[in-house]
């Protein structure tokens with residue numbers, strides 16, 4: 001049974017249709033990521049699900065529970081890390097956790113949460129003295145103090161350096177290992193691709209597509225881009241391009257000096273042919289790379305917009 005089911009959500013602010021029609025289900029234990037351009041309606045969608053905004057229409061169900069009938073039960077079983085977290089700067093890390101624990105009838109021991117977010121050594125430090133990454137880890141810790149089954153992380157890594165981002169990824173993976181369900185929004189495509197079981201792309205308040213990262217990429221194209229450069233210069237590239245163009249798997253080619261790009265639906269076959277030819281002619285290949293299509297290519301294909309990083 002899904003832990004969350006959202007059907008035909010709508011929300012307008014005056015003339016702005018922030019959310020036009022959003023439906024999806026989230027299964028237990030998955031990392032479900034919502035991505036989309038600025039203003040696509042991601043935060044409004046999350047806030048409606050989190051009970052912070054009332055939808056104009058549509059249904060939100062947590063298993064058998066709904067906000068209308070079971071708000072207290074839902075509040076104890078979800079954890080929310082909003083985009084801008086309210087941490088108490090003059091309290092220590094542990095005092096923040098202890099304080100948040102008092103908001104719930106049942107909570108996890110602070111020491112367990114500190115371990116999860118890797119802040120045990122900083123437990124007695126005032127929040128104002130923490131780094132940006134540490135503050136963000138604490139914000140996630142506060143979202144898990146009530147031991148929720150479903151955790152919402154709204155852009156948890158925005159503005160962090162690569163190492164601090166990876167530390168947050170570790171927490172998300174630990175939550176997954178514990179069987180928790182995470183709903184994530186992010187502006188980092190690499191993050192969506194690495195962490196998510198499924199990705200939901202929203203644009204202009206609607207779901208554009210929803211699937212596993214691998215399936216989304218596969219659906220977009222079976223092509224791979226092969227790049228070759230030659231030690232023997234442009235002549236080798238020109239001759240190899242001619243041979244490549246005779247193959248049915250090669251969809252198109254492009255050449256710039258001694259660099260050749262091939263787009264092929266069967267990279268392995270294409271490479272056998274190409275190397276058979278270059279070996280026979282004595283052309284030496286200097287570099288070769290094969291690029292898979294990425295989630296970023298999918299995003300651009302579905303929304304027509306460049307990704308902002």
Ligand SMILES: Nc1ncnc2c1ncn2[C@@H]1O[C@H](COP(=O)(O)OP(=O)(O)OP(=O)(O)O)[C@@H](O)[C@H]1O
Nearest residue numbers: 013016017018036037038039040041042043044045
């Ligand atoms: N309280 C509000 N009053 C008026 N308009 C709002 C309000 N909240 C959101 N909007 C508008 O609704 C649209 C969707 O906003 P939302 O914050 O949900 O998008 P988002 O996908 O989360 O964007 P971002 O990636 O920039 O955070 C935007 O046009 C936004 O300006």
